[in-house]
Amino acid sequence: MKLGVCYYPEHWPKSRWVEDAKHMQRIGIEFVRIGEFSWSKIEPTPGEFHWEWLAESLDILHAHGLKVILGTPTATPPKWLVDRHPSMLAKDEQGRVRHFGSRRHYTFASLEYREECRRIVTLMAQRYGQHPAVASWQTDNEYGCHNTILSYAEADLAAFRLWLAEKYGTVAALNKAWGNVFWSMDYRSFDEIELPNLTVTEANPSHRLDFQRCCSDQVVAFNKLQVDILREHSTGRDLVHNYMGFFTAFDHHKVGQDLDVASWDTYPLGFLDQEAIYTAEEKHQYMRVGHPDFGAFHHDLYRGCGKGRLWIMEQQPGPVNWAPHNPTPANGAVRLWTWEAFSHGAELVSYFRWRQAPFGQEQMHAGLLRPDAEEAEAAQEARQVAEEVKRLSASLGLDADELMSLPSAGKVALMFDYDACWSLDIQPQSRAYRYLFWCYRMYEALRELGLSVDIIPSNASLDTYELLVLPAQAHISPELHDRLGAYQGVLFAGPRTGSKTDSYQIPENLAPGPLASLLPLTVERVDALPEHTQPAVSGRWGAGNLKHWHEQIKTTLPCWLKDDGGNPVLMGEGRHYYLGSCIDTEVLKASLAKLAEMANLPTYYLPKGVRVRERGNVIFVFNYGVSPVFFAPENAALLMGDPMIKAAGVSIWKKN
Amino acid sequence: MKLGVCYYPEHWPKSRWVEDAKHMQRIGIEFVRIGEFSWSKIEPTPGEFHWEWLAESLDILHAHGLKVILGTPTATPPKWLVDRHPSMLAKDEQGRVRHFGSRRHYTFASLEYREECRRIVTLMAQRYGQHPAVASWQTDNEYGCHNTILSYAEADLAAFRLWLAEKYGTVAALNKAWGNVFWSMDYRSFDEIELPNLTVTEANPSHRLDFQRCCSDQVVAFNKLQVDILREHSTGRDLVHNYMGFFTAFDHHKVGQDLDVASWDTYPLGFLDQEAIYTAEEKHQYMRVGHPDFGAFHHDLYRGCGKGRLWIMEQQPGPVNWAPHNPTPANGAVRLWTWEAFSHGAELVSYFRWRQAPFGQEQMHAGLLRPDAEEAEAAQEARQVAEEVKRLSASLGLDADELMSLPSAGKVALMFDYDACWSLDIQPQSRAYRYLFWCYRMYEALRELGLSVDIIPSNASLDTYELLVLPAQAHISPELHDRLGAYQGVLFAGPRTGSKTDSYQIPENLAPGPLASLLPLTVERVDALPEHTQPAVSGRWGAGNLKHWHEQIKTTLPCWLKDDGGNPVLMGEGRHYYLGSCIDTEVLKASLAKLAEMANLPTYYLPKGVRVRERGNVIFVFNYGVSPVFFAPENAALLMGDPMIKAAGVSIWKKN
Amino acid sequence: MKLGVCYYPEHWPKSRWVEDAKHMQRIGIEFVRIGEFSWSKIEPTPGEFHWEWLAESLDILHAHGLKVILGTPTATPPKWLVDRHPSMLAKDEQGRVRHFGSRRHYTFASLEYREECRRIVTLMAQRYGQHPAVASWQTDNEYGCHNTILSYAEADLAAFRLWLAEKYGTVAALNKAWGNVFWSMDYRSFDEIELPNLTVTEANPSHRLDFQRCCSDQVVAFNKLQVDILREHSTGRDLVHNYMGFFTAFDHHKVGQDLDVASWDTYPLGFLDQEAIYTAEEKHQYMRVGHPDFGAFHHDLYRGCGKGRLWIMEQQPGPVNWAPHNPTPANGAVRLWTWEAFSHGAELVSYFRWRQAPFGQEQMHAGLLRPDAEEAEAAQEARQVAEEVKRLSASLGLDADELMSLPSAGKVALMFDYDACWSLDIQPQSRAYRYLFWCYRMYEALRELGLSVDIIPSNASLDTYELLVLPAQAHISPELHDRLGAYQGVLFAGPRTGSKTDSYQIPENLAPGPLASLLPLTVERVDALPEHTQPAVSGRWGAGNLKHWHEQIKTTLPCWLKDDGGNPVLMGEGRHYYLGSCIDTEVLKASLAKLAEMANLPTYYLPKGVRVRERGNVIFVFNYGVSPVFFAPENAALLMGDPMIKAAGVSIWKKN
Numbered sequence A, B, C: 001m002k003l004g005v006c007y008y009p010e011h012w013p014k015s016r017w018v019e020d021a022k023h024m025q026r027i028g029i030e031f032v033r034i035g036e037f038s039w040s041k042i043e044p045t046p047g048e049f050h051w052e053w054l055a056e057s058l059d060i061l062h063a064h065g066l067k068v069i070l071g072t073p074t075a076t077p078p079k080w081l082v083d084r085h086p087s088m089l090a091k092d093e094q095g096r097v098r099h100f101g102s103r104r105h106y107t108f109a110s111l112e113y114r115e116e117c118r119r120i121v122t123l124m125a126q127r128y129g130q131h132p133a134v135a136s137w138q139t140d141n142e143y144g145c146h147n148t149i150l151s152y153a154e155a156d157l158a159a160f161r162l163w164l165a166e167k168y169g170t171v172a173a174l175n176k177a178w179g180n181v182f183w184s185m186d187y188r189s190f191d192e193i194e195l196p197n198l199t200v201t202e203a204n205p206s207h208r209l210d211f212q213r214c215c216s217d218q219v220v221a222f223n224k225l226q227v228d229i230l231r232e233h234s235t236g237r238d239l240v241h242n243y244m245g246f247f248t249a250f251d252h253h254k255v256g257q258d259l260d261v262a263s264w265d266t267y268p269l270g271f272l273d274q275e276a277i278y279t280a281e282e283k284h285q286y287m288r289v290g291h292p293d294f295g296a297f298h299h300d301l302y303r304g305c306g307k308g309r310l311w312i313m314e315q316q317p318g319p320v321n322w323a324p325h326n327p328t329p330a331n332g333a334v335r336l337w338t339w340e341a342f343s344h345g346a347e348l349v350s351y352f353r354w355r356q357a358p359f360g361q362e363q364m365h366a367g368l369l370r371p372d373a374e375e376a377e378a379a380q381e382a383r384q385v386a387e388e389v390k391r392l393s394a395s396l397g398l399d400a401d402e403l404m405s406l407p408s409a410g411k412v413a414l415m416f417d418y419d420a421c422w423s424l425d426i427q428p429q430s431r432a433y434r435y436l437f438w439c440y441r442m443y444e445a446l447r448e449l450g451l452s453v454d455i456i457p458s459n460a461s462l463d464t465y466e467l468l469v470l471p472a473q474a475h476i477s478p479e480l481h482d483r484l485g486a487y488q489g490v491l492f493a494g495p496r497t498g499s500k501t502d503s504y505q506i507p508e509n510l511a512p513g514p515l516a517s518l519l520p521l522t523v524e525r526v527d528a529l530p531e532h533t534q535p536a537v538s539g540r541w542g543a544g545n546l547k548h549w550h551e552q553i554k555t556t557l558p559c560w561l562k563d564d565g566g567n568p569v570l571m572g573e574g575r576h577y578y579l580g581s582c583i584d585t586e587v588l589k590a591s592l593a594k595l596a597e598m599a600n601l602p603t604y605y606l607p608k609g610v611r612v613r614e615r616g617n618v619i620f621v622f623n624y625g626v627s628p629v630f631f632a633p634e635n636a637a638l639l640m641g642d643p644m645i646k647a648a649g650v651s652i653w654k655k656n
């Protein structure tokens, strides 16, 4: 449980650097991320290097006991480099080149650009890989930000054809897998295949899915190239990348396999304002503190991507500049977000950024310091957290390392799968259906019951979980099928599970495909509903409404929820249950409470806006509401805070 | 009154084909459409043909007594063909090439592609034109689907210049007709003229209208090319094309002139969900059965395009995949849609498709069979209709041919004109005005009065009609003017009638232009209203509101409806009446009832959701509502069903 | 106070011209604008000139005592000219060429096109510069119409690089000014700099701002080129350009410096319907007369651009064709608009257009005459105004020139700055914030208090004003700072004032930057609010709500309005006041009443829909409401009209 900050010494006169380092120390900051946008300062013109400023900056930070996360500068190649390799630029879905002038102006598939990355990362790793200040490396920055995963340039086409040839071997195999007989889309060679944009109407979904997979694999390869260099020249340092919220365009699990830690950039207010998942009421209610499950969901998701290790690389410290509207956080919100992250196992929470820049695109993005170097509100909240961590250590009788080692895993697992996300969103059937949103609402319901959840990839071990939720696992591979069959806890699968083969076809036995062995039922057809029609659902496990996606199911299983025509909605027996419709959070919560009960997991219905997270024997309680709320966990002793938790407040308890 | 199905033997193993044919027979299907997307199966590589599968398929169908509608495969040219003729690809209004990867990847104006079509259609017609199974040919598929009529490629520019030169002879004539003196748009030669896209602000409306006409004529020529080949090699077969719903981008009457039958593809739920014409209330109310006039309107429209002969080539059998939301139809809806089509004169209703494909873009589009070859709900409803047709034959004492010959024409004609549609939509003046929508609401009002309507082209004979409605006949040609003058029934013209010359200019005497000879009035100016302002209208013929379009009229004619300032809204005397505003359906219905009365046509106000259609001496009654309704036509005996018609139910009566 | 009309003799047969001139005379028209779209009639083919029609037309108008405003025809270059100089075409932000086919098909930066303009304007000025009919020249037409200021073509890039090199001297200076260290955006030479479109995410705001400034300067240079020619060959004539409503894409003050008079094109209904500033309630309420401050705001703004001289070049005379909806004006509205313009100092109100054209893009745009040459409603209202002006002259005992000379300046100044507009709109922080809209609402509040306002550029003399409002003067230059310091009236600055340096950076001392010397306060951070959250504001000066933009301010100044947390919203003492939030019109009005009181300016709360404007000793009263309203100014005698002013009515009073 340490604090960090993102720092851009190159933005400020050297005369400030020592004072900055001292000020960081005074607040209680231990980690500093630098360098990730500094290519033009390092190499202002081809082959002419200015390392001195970076060396001096590292030395100053080191001299003040600060550990550095050094960023490779590949998210912002300089203009001269782009001019040398114009083919490195991405093209958008409309076929337009995406030009220099901001950042992320490259396509992952560009082999020319990869060579430039190899060159600069090697030079940097050789030079600073063993620097005592350097504790970690961040590869690039926010892969995919500004919609940069899918690119439609020549380099992407070349990569795609190669990728397809490797995957399918023969074009006949591809034609069969994609079902190209439909609409005479058969190809005679891989060189006939084009990218799935600018087609007359939508391209074959198998074509689109494979393109998404290929683009995701380009990210994996791009990241791996840097990882290999850093491993060679900077042994012992944690390698990390900073992911983003509500972003699914590449397979984070695959990228995470090559790294040591997963981190992400947490902007609760910006995402509340901009994301379609939140209702107007939620946007208003949580305007200054963010939605209660936004941070938690991503912490649990990315901890899963980090093989158990999680950092927050960028924590919102005040108003940002990039959302449609950019309000100020509530008093205490920055502290609350920091504790929420720690409660989910974050080792580090690093604020973005140290000092607000008075220039450039993000000049209205707050930092811990204002542009005039005075402390902004968040600096005080960070200082408070640093002190509270010490008090918590003391009251638990643990040193900092022991505190960091408190186990963060839950007993409930929610399976999140990027391939499923792409598959199901390609053809939502009802416009508002989104895989990610449905997973989020599943997670929200679990969390409103006080459960601590792990969000796991489809290849994770299931052994430690009492309850396993598959929100919508589109394709059930033979390997997963075997593991699910062997699983001893309670299994709960949601609508669209098992509905596609690996090639994006409907399984021969219809959905739930291979899972029918565990869940004897057949999805006969799908009622994909407009928003204005949300039929009632009711039964022994709860009552409410369904929406978007409603399967017509034939089964002999006992039914626990039925629709307004008496048809099965939630069914199952023993350890296996299936939900055939998207249902609202209240009835979902009631049903999950039943399932948790079967799994011998205690649940409680939390007050609105209150959330709880357990880590080891510590219970963290958060109030995301705008009014004080009383909440005291059972059989626990107060360590910090008060049972009457104020708005944006936190209390910490120790289990008896 | 026969049933058919769309079938893709190339999607399935040959081992299924005999069973498929038998199963079709068992359901009562007599017609099978095949082949229209199979070019890559017929000619997988240039000049290498695989006819054998098609031959075998035809033989099997024939062996089971099934008649085939064979589709020319020109809607889906293979990739190798497109690569040989890249100039055949269309460009969208933004100037982007519309690439291979789905279907309809060609522009009608491409002479290179037309030659390829000539080649493949000739080969196919020579080979199968005399096959005993082949009863009919479908040219291409859904001309214009995915917005493919207007294309802005080089081939289109060449075609447009030629078309203009032929039409105008001299560029001076064109400059005068278009009024190019306005904004110095004069041209010195036809080669200076460009396509009307990507202009700084909107292009000259005359320019846009002529481009639309030219593109429409390209469709006519494209279709005619195939027709000529098929007539030569496959005499005696019905030639047909399958049109679409709410689609007006080419002149269907002109295309229809070259064919034997008009058919269309009927998807009541998809269109309800996606079309702007329907209110939120209608979208909710009719979610599972479609709007009560959707099928009827198009049946009557396309029967007019088919010179009296109508087929349904694709009838929705369950949820589709392409609308924003894709709900399941109500129980009975597929049967109701089928009977509605028969009641309007359809000879054939063919379901799309036989078996749901498990791959490709439409894998979520239902068929009569599910992907696992089990019957979906619609198969049972189709079987029921097949049996009911036999019972109806029997109870009427008619054989199948006599049943088919029951006259379907009405006594009311509504004139629908594609040129008027283009003209008026180019400059709507009030954003929500749409010619098609206004025609539809006119039709709805007539049909809510129980009237059976013919929708006729502007060159149709008027002799048999008692009441003639011109919803908005923008241009009144001298020839039409003469026919209207000679017309002996009641003539009712709506707003914008006679408001444009053939060159898209305002007539010298203002609207209604030449029609002022029959309707002595002058449209002095137009009040084009925002949606938030819908002034009251009232008078001896009804009361309600007007919207969108409101003409200020000077006339000495008696007025039957006036606006809230006492100005004329509906006026006329004797046999000629004029309506100067778009008015809501209730007051429109009341006024049409008055006009029908003058025309000696009995009307009755049908219960909400109920519709009636007469064919010969048979009366068909439909309930589009969600609750049972009692309705019994006067002086008629029940043949089928019940006077208390259940939701999505049908009753059939015989006139006494 | 004279009337004019826009006339297109080239659209009509010569046989009509004499009758047209006579008819104009009969109505009371004295000025006629002609020629601005006639290039293809003057020079139908390169070098072949047809001046005769123009000469004849000028002679006829002159013979009937009409004065001519002759338009240079450069807004509509002919097709042959565009074909000779394809590089003159603009490109839109998406990189697409904007083609011939309507008007304004050029980019201001094209040197090739400027040479063509020099050629045609010189020829025209030499030929007609001394013609006795020619009283004035209009340069081009509606600079920027159809979004034509920002263009992204090669000519624009060349101009931009040159402009930057001239401004910054060295690229290092540019890098520093733009803060290019952020995201490694440093350039090594001006030739590396590209246009700020099609970047991956938004370009540097300094980059965007400089591009806007450069494009604006291209307009200035383009206009100056014509001005220089006209000054040489047509001495003594007023040079004018016709600006547009709600248009800020170039610096009208700079263009205005080179001209003699400012004019603008007044379309109250079209703008009400299309502009986002107006609420749904306002759009409904003022549907047929326009928003009460639309004309006034622009009259005062453009009089400031015209160094005190104002014309209305195009006055809406009936329904137009280009808004989403195009309703008819209320009876009397054309007269009201004309008098409103005169009350703000307009010397001339010219109606667009004489006779409605039956062809081309604007065939549904009303004129004083209908297409059939009969008078439309507006002709009668224009005739009435002409007579009323004579009566007013008589009752005031002034001749026409004396009437024209009545002073139109107010005692309140509102500073409007195009550079501030671009700066603040580049980064609104809250989506709905718009500089122009905020200025308009400030103006509205002043005007609802009965105040007559001047809208002044930032370099205007402040001496004559008792109250000076800076709605949001983003950058305070040293020169302006000095003038504000010396200003002796009451100074009122709004949110975002002083928030940016000239290079688009945050000032070192934060906002209000240099103005902190007069207003000792610091804007510590900004709460940029979504529309759903409008916190309460209250205090000694009023109560209401704030929205969009809310500054957190540290100050020791007394506070007159506070937010719901007790934080400063409106503060100040003595002669200097600062408002830190956008507040609604009611509380803004109350506060402005307080400030006016301090400035010894009498105010009164006008009835809803009523507006007042003083000019010299004459008071004009307007009723924009839909019902009659009683209103009599104090200490004034009625000259025209009635204290009970009917809907769309006008009364005129003389101060005692």
Ligand SMILES: [Zn+2]
Residues within 6 Å of the ligand: A142, A265, A314
């Ligand atoms: Zn970021």
Ligand SMILES: [Zn+2]
Residues within 6 Å of the ligand: B142, B265, B314
């Ligand atoms: Zn279709």
Ligand SMILES: [Zn+2]
Residues within 6 Å of the ligand: C142, C265, C314
């Ligand atoms: Zn204009």
